Amino acid sequence: QQQVKQSPQSLIVQKGGISIINCAYENTAFDYFPWYQQFPGKGPALLIAIRPDVSEKKEGRFTISFNKSAKQFSLHIMDSQPGDSATYFCAASLNAGKSTFGDGTTLTVKP
Amino acid sequence: DGGITQSPKYLFRKEGQNVTLSCEQNLNHDAMYWYRQDPGQGLRLIYYSQIVNDFQKGDIAEGYSVSREKKESFPLTVTSAQKNPTAFYLCASSVTGTGLADTQYFGPGTRLTVL
Numbered sequence: 184q185q186q187v188k189q190s191p192q193s194l195i196v197q198k199g200g201i202s203i204i205n206c207a208y209e210n211t212a213f214d215y216f217p218w219y220q221q222f223p224g225k226g227p228a229l230l231i232a233i234r235p236d237v238s239e240k241k242e243g244r245f246t247i248s249f250n251k252s253a254k255q256f257s258l259h260i261m262d263s264q265p266g267d268s269a270t271y272f273c274a275a276s277l278n279a280g281k282s283t284f285g286d287g288t289t290l291t292v293k294p
Numbered sequence: 295d296g297g298i299t300q301s302p303k304y305l306f307r308k309e310g311q312n313v314t315l316s317c318e319q320n321l322n323h324d325a326m327y328w329y330r331q332d333p334g335q336g337l338r339l340i341y342y343s344q345i346v347n348d349f350q351k352g353d354i355a356e357g358y359s360v361s362r363e364k365k366e367s368f369p370l371t372v373t374s375a376q377k378n379p380t381a382f383y384l385c386a387s388s389v390t391g392t393g394l395a396d397t398q399y400f401g402p403g404t405r406l407t408v409l
Contacts, residue, residue: 284329
């Protein structure tokens, strides 16, 4: 049973557009929701993260929206750039630090 | 330079052989993790360790073994019992293994191919 479901599997956006990736979780005990960015052949790196006591967090062009009642959270990339082309993973963690990851979204930003 | 190193970057194994993947961190993190990444399946947890000399199985531990004799090192052995070991293996660490969950820092990965 997958605890974190991520969509879409792939996404193509024009340069300057908005990229939106969604995740849904099942376990209400999760207390940390990070997004990781991974370039081909590299390890993932933290992009932005949120805890369930806030509904939104923004860092530059990247925003997490969090809906606790719906058990959903999403990543918005404003003014998407070709350099944003990568695979994005959402994750959810409990207090032990062990993370459950979504299956990833491959984002392609066309120039 | 602080971070996580994994070696080798590429590894080839013949069927029936055990191989060991190295993971070292100098971040002074308590917790370390091993993940397997297959195309379209995200990251799946193999083993994790929250403290030296202790580790727990993740979701897909069968055919793998680990040790945690030092805080900075968490090697993974892929045994001959792992029937489909070809994958990209990622090691990660985090500050705390207990208490509030925190960011995981990933190494560059090892790509294992069975010949």
